[in-house]
Amino acid sequence: MKRFIVSVGTMLVVFLCSTINSSAENNEFKIAFIRHHDLWIKVDGKEKQLTKGEYITGPKWSHDGEWLAYVKGKKQSNLELYRLKDGKKVTPFHSEVSNYQWSPTENIIAFIFTGTLHTFEVEKKNADFENVSAGVGDYAWYPNGKKFLVSSEAHLLPTGWTGAQLYEVQKDAHMNPHKMKHLYALPNEHDDFLALVASGFKWSPDQKWISFLAVPTASWSADSNTLCLVRADGSRFEKVDQMLLNTQWFKWAPANNILAYIEGSGRVALENKHLKVKELPALQQNTFTPQGYVDWDFTWKNDNIIIVSRAKEGGFETLPEKRPLPSLYEVDSTSNVQHRITKPPHKQGDYHPIFMKKSNQLIWIRSDRKKADVWLAHRDGKHEVKWIENIDVPEWYYEKWNWGNVISVKEE
Template sequence: MKRLIVSGSVVLFMFVCSITITSAENNSVKVAFIRHHNLWIKVDGKEKQLTKGENITGPKWSHDGEWLAYVKGKKQNILELYRLKDGKKVTPFHSEASNYQWSPTENIIAFIFTGTLNTFDVEKKNADFENVSAGVGDYAWYPDGKNFLVSSEAHLLPTGWTGAQLYEVQKDAHMNPHKMKHLYALPNEHDDFLALVASGFKWSPDQKWISFLAVPTASWSADSNTLCLVRADGSRFEKVDQMLLNEQWFQWSPSKNILAYIEGSGRVALENKHLKVKELPALQQNIFTPKGYVDWDFVWKNDRVIIVSRAKEAGIETPPEKRPLPSLYEVDSTSNAQHQITKKTNKQGDYHPIFMKKSNQLIWIRSDRKKADVWLAHKDGKQEKKWIENIDVPEWYYEKWNWENVISVKEE
């Protein structure tokens, strides 16, 4: 009798776990992904192909999850928008578009064409794109969606390079300089610092600090860029550390002024890449990567815990088939307690963790570098299951993979 009760309890536990692990499939998350260069979505647990034969990359959800932006074409530079409810497709601009970003509050998308920042309102009838500002090297929406933070590009003078300039630009500026306010001038070239452009702006949870990368020349930036902080009012500037040009590799915690990032110069991701955490206003940074390992993609689980993709360190001379593959680790940034949360596999690695706060679930990509699948598990990595099979593997650069080019997740 006791044996029957125990067996029944085990079955019930497994059933409850099964219900919990599939909740993301049912209604709490939308996934856009690339398979065979075509755009697919998974919504309400069902997969649907949206494009065919158009060479798609870089899917991005609108703030409400009703639209998808992506680029297509032979050069993957034609911006197109797709509305989920009826399959309507819109091309905002019939030429090359780059660095497209949705407004955080409205269905307005911004993009750059030959140094000019433009916007397009998908909800407006007979809409056309609108010019915002010229001379733009990079930009980001302010969290309230009312303005842009814009970086100019630096200029070469007889005395050396100037620094990039930061501006606050109203979204409806229409090239009017009176709707643009100078925020900060980055330092001119000196010693080991050069900022041809500022890139990847991210606001702290209290919106008092902005993190970004000071990007030097193309060849230099392949090996090292300077992670920086500036006060939102432009009153203070700080150089934090050196890292690769990867905007996914620095992130603020959900609700505290704590910045995590992957430190380390050198274009080879197999060596000298360390997870560090900086809590403001403190000056020092703490390192969490054990000796002999490298850390790559990561995500904050809460204000204390980070989930990171970690592999053993190796040199670029190591043949690809013998290079270490990563697993996911959970790191407590207050106690430095660390443990592995995904199973060790000989032929596949775990990349690009995504934590869904509402459903307390973990999504990541498992890949052997030639093919890839999306996996799903509880917040602790348990009850893992293959969720989406056969997504494209993006191009890689010295073992650094830009997975955001092939997957975008929107939690409802």
């Protein structure tokens, strides 16, 4: 009888794991990843290598999942675009560019070169890049894909630094100032606030608020940046908190005006990093990180539940092999009920959770700091399976990894 129960239990586990795998292979999402510095994809359950020996980083899917953008080259990184259906490769610009972003509605990619914002329409015959605006420190597409929110860079005056300026710029501005509108002037330098540039613009679900980081000087920004909010019409500005220069560490809830973020100054990720939630229009924030712990990457599961990568606090002076490694925790932001949902093996940690809303599945990266795999589970973290083996581990900075440099997921 015991043998029968064990056998049935084993069959059930195998069935559940196969269910997870089969649903993941059912066109519900595509994943691009970097392995041995080359670009790979996994689509319909099959892995495919797209480049060979080209040193690839930063894969990003187009809005329809038909194109991939990435940079290649170790010394000089050039932007390249890859079309999945036929393997066509396009180089939109023959110099090193920064901050490339796909339009949220069309197959148009934007990028910055020496302070000028450009666009490139990939499906257009004999396409060439187009100039949009000069004087650009950073930018983001508006959710409708028709214009950009642009930040200028601040200027140093005898009295100190000015603040960065925010502008609305039409997609087809072509350097025409009549297609650009001033939105807001960030405050000048004072006390502990300095905004040389605004970065990482993100719109609230109702598109009435925009969150971003006010970024100071390079040395200062390594330790602290100011998370800010501005009304979409420029009528109100608010400084929220201090945090690291990581635009993936603040995210809006899927449908409500609730902003979650990782608060805490200091470049060492093992210290003073706390998950906080701010619900607009309330002024206060609530903290959800227990004493003695730090929180890192996170994802919203719904408007109440957050899944976060959490580790015990530790000192950077500790040897790397003895530093704490994270697990994934589920946090209810309404009741503050929290529980651990993954238990990685000894000397491994769970990072970079991604919740797939359509398939109701959880993806994350499990790593020992030297190698990494992609894991997949049910929405509650149960019935986990290793889905992709051996992806590259990005360079780290004081125990903070930018996993977006080696993985990109597109939900269909």
